Amino acid sequence: MEHPNAIAIRKMGDAMQAGDMETLDGVMADDIVWHEIGGDTKRGKAALRAEATGADYDITFKVHDVVANDEHAIALGEATATQGDKSLNYRTAEIYHMKDGKITERWAFSDDTKAITDFFGS
Numbered sequence: 553m554e555h556p557n558a559i560a561i562r563k564m565g566d567a568m569q570a571g572d573m574e575t576l577d578g579v580m581a582d583d584i585v586w587h588e589i590g591g592d593t594k595r596g597k598a599a600l601r602a603e604a605t606g607a608d609y610d611i612t613f614k615v616h617d618v619v620a621n622d623e624h625a626i627a628l629g630e631a632t633a634t635q636g637d638k639s640l641n642y643r644t645a646e647i648y649h650m651k652d653g654k655i656t657e658r659w660a661f662s663d664d665t666k667a668i669t670d671f672f673g674s
Contacts, residue, residue, distance in 0.1 A: 557620035557650045561627050563617055585657040590669040609635040640671045
């Protein structure tokens with residue numbers, strides 16, 4: 553049986569793909585800290601929602617595996633970012649702190665941070 557925190561991470565991924573903000577709100581702590589690849593950090597659900605609403609790009613994420621325990625979860629996957637006629641494929645390891653079934657903090661590490669920061673203009 554899969555750990556409940558692994559299930560929460562999978563739910564988050566599905567909700568992000570579907571634009572389902574209600575489900576995202578259910579798996580993220582109100583004061584979540586979201587560390588982007590390349591160093592940018594967002595604090596709180598409102599900041600994440602504002603970024604998603606104003607984004608001029610799309611990201612899809614295919615999960616390869618999720619492992620979790622009572623305090624942490626790690627998701628391995630492959631992302632594709634598109635912006636206009638440009639696209640970028642990359643692999644990530646995403647590390648989550650979890651509390652009471654909700655994500656409190658997230659870090660992501662990629663196989664090519666420079667390509668990501670160049671793509672997004674960070």
